[in-house]
Amino acid sequence: MKIINFDHFAATKMRQEVKDAMEPYFIGEYGNPQSIHTLGDEPREAVDKARLKAAELLNAASTEVIFTGSGSEANNLAIKGTAFARMEKGRHIIVSKIEHFSVLNSVKSLAKLGFEFSEVPVDKYGSVDPQDVKNALRKDTILVSITQASNEIGTIQDIKEISKIVHENSAAYIHTDANTSCGFIETDVKELGVDMLSAAPHRFYGPKGVGLFYLKKGIRIMPLIDGGIQEFGRRAGTENVPAIAGAGAACELAKKELKDRTLHLLPIQKTITDGVLGGLDEVYLNGHPEKRLPNNLNFVVKYIEGESMLMWLNNIGIMVASGSACTSKILKSSHVLNAIGVDPALAQGSLLISLGEDNTLEDAEYFVKELPAVVKKLREMSPLYEEVMKRNKK
Amino acid sequence: MPVYSEKVMDHFQHPRNVGEIENADGVGELGNPTCGDIMKIYIKVKDDKIEDVKFKTFGCGAAIATSSMVTELVKGKTLEEAEKVSNGVVAEALDGLPPVKMHCSNLAADALHLAIEDYKARKAGKGPIGRVETPEHDEDEHDLLEHA
Numbered sequence: 001m002k003i004i005n006f007d008h009f010a011a012t013k014m015r016q017e018v019k020d021a022m023e024p025y026f027i028g029e030y031g032n033p034q035s036i037h038t039l040g041d042e043p044r045e046a047v048d049k050a051r052l053k054a055a056e057l058l059n060a061a062s063t064e065v066i067f068t069g070s071g072s073e074a075n076n077l078a079i080k081g082t083a084f085a086r087m088e089k090g091r092h093i094i095v096s097k098i099e100h101f102s103v104l105n106s107v108k109s110l111a112k113l114g115f116e117f118s119e120v121p122v123d124k125y126g127s128v129d130p131q132d133v134k135n136a137l138r139k140d141t142i143l144v145s146i147t148q149a150s151n152e153i154g155t156i157q158d159i160k161e162i163s164k165i166v167h168e169n170s171a172a173y174i175h176t177d178a179n180t181s182c183g184f185i186e187t188d189v190k191e192l193g194v195d196m197l198s199a200a201p202h203r204f205y206g207p208k209g210v211g212l213f214y215l216k217k218g219i220r221i222m223p224l225i226d227g228g229i230q231e232f233g234r235r236a237g238t239e240n241v242p243a244i245a246g247a248g249a250a251c252e253l254a255k256k257e258l259k260d261r262t263l264h265l266l267p268i269q270k271t272i273t274d275g276v277l278g279g280l281d282e283v284y285l286n287g288h289p290e291k292r293l294p295n296n297l298n299f300v301v302k303y304i305e306g307e308s309m310l311m312w313l314n315n316i317g318i319m320v321a322s323g324s325a326c327t328s329k330i331l332k333s334s335h336v337l338n339a340i341g342v343d344p345a346l347a348q349g350s351l352l353i354s355l356g357e358d359n360t361l362e363d364a365e366y367f368v369k370e371l372p373a374v375v376k377k378l379r380e381m382s383p384l385y386e387e388v389m390k391r392n393k394k
Numbered sequence: 395m396p397v398y399s400e401k402v403m404d405h406f407q408h409p410r411n412v413g414e415i416e417n418a419d420g421v422g423e424l425g426n427p428t429c430g431d432i433m434k435i436y437i438k439v440k441d442d443k444i445e446d447v448k449f450k451t452f453g454c455g456a457a458i459a460t461s462s463m464v465t466e467l468v469k470g471k472t473l474e475e476a477e478k479v480s481n482g483v484v485a486e487a488l489d490g491l492p493p494v495k496m497h498c499s500n501l502a503a504d505a506l507h508l509a510i511e512d513y514k515a516r517k518a519g520k521g522p523i524g525r526v527e528t529p530e531h532d533e534d535e536h537d538l539l540e541h542a
């Protein structure tokens with residue numbers, strides 16, 4: 001059976017070029033980039049080259065790019081690093097209600113140490129109103145962190161406008177979590193006007209175990225991992241040279257292919273959207289209809305539960321995710337769906353699709369053809385659907 | 395995929411006794427849509443025996459499998475025997491469930507007991523009971539991680 005990966009936010013297949021870029025640094029050139037002797041030369045060059053490629057993708061200077069262990073770590077570094085460095089200036093942080101857990105749980109941890117945070121709301125499409133950010137700013141606000149695009153509903157935020165408002169009205173730093181968007185839409189830090197940005201190469205055909213952190217020159221953070229002078233002293237620990245080399249290769253590919261990726265993904269995204277909305281009753285799309293990532297879709301299929309849907313689709317080779325309570329480890333439905341006003345009962349029928357370069361139009365057509373039978377089977381055994389049918393008859 | 399046993403997968407993919415009984419003698423409906431599980435069990439009773447039983451379930455793989463299993467376990471049994479079938483017995487009959495599923499997705503026996511209660515209430519002129527809402531979870535993910 002052919003496996004169709006519609007869950008690229010969980011994992012993308014590494015590109016052969018990425019693996020080739022990593023290969024020399026496992027055994028052959030195994031040296032430590034910090035060594036002064038010859039063994040350190042090639043690995044050091046590999047790290048420098050990767051940093052340059054990452055900087056080119058982000059339109060930053062090489063010295064403004066820090067490699068971390070993951071996108072989550074980059075988010076932690078932005079938030080806790082800023083908080084610890086600027087606590088004398090203030091203890092207030094602004095985030096949105098639909099941030100990734102690596103952002104939300106970072107500010108919650110800080111709250112236990114005496115920091116305060118405000119969560120700006122989003123509208124029904126998941127968009128942050130920059131005016132709400134302005135209204136939330138206080139004299140003691142030290143950081144604003146808003147994701148560039150939601151990892152669940154794909155809505156793209158107006159980071160440029162938010163950065164402008166933050167800088168014009170406060171001394172706060174602005175960070176954007178681009179862990180979902182980087183590699184698929186423009187992440188030009190100068191254009192966005194941000195002070196910090198996080199990205200996750202494994203989301204765009206790079207290796208797992210490495211993250212990117214952009215730190216604008218002059219922005220002060222405290223490292224979370226102290227030790228040697230690796231990563232300009234901002235993130236100590238011997239460099240994961242193969243992963244960093246792979247991240248650099250993934251960045252190089254992303255820069256070269258960014259437009260082509262969108263051109264490839266949009267028709268697939270449209271086929272699925274039209275097919276699902278046209279082929280099923282009582283189903284709707286979450287997130288912004290236009291201002292959204294080309295590689296994400298999020299539907300609510302009413303009266304059925306996401307895990308059952310996911311399991312039936314898995315049976316026919318289609319891998320998807322869901323924001324239902326049963327698919328989460330804490331048995332709570334998605335906070336993102338909650339923030340855009342989806343009734344928690346309906347959020348159970350959430351279907352989260354994330355596309356990638358291995359997907360084809362045929363995959364989309366197959367999915368659209370097979371989904372109605374899965375939904376019908378589950379609705380036939382749903383007491384909620386039964387209730388609605390009886391109500392409609394009356 | 396959650397780590398489900400072969401029996402769970404079998405009952406999920408081939409659920410037994412799905413449906414609704416018209417003019418059922420007892421109906422037990424239990425759950426909370428916010429948690430993602432609602433189980434509804436219909437029984438037909440004759441001479442204190444469960445002559446027929448059917449279910450409808452809104453929920454995850456475990457919720458569907460436990461509903462299916464409980465109907466299979468009690469069909470043809472006396473009410474007294476059926477009342478002894480607990481959620482634990484159902485989970486065991488399915489060769490176990492992942493720990494995270496033991497709470498809200500394992501309420502099928504409770505729904506059955508509610509159907510029996512409903513049958514008795516109706517006989518006594520006090521029914522039907524209607525849907526019973528189970529409490530929601532209120533754990534915060536952040537706190538949960540801290541306590542883990």
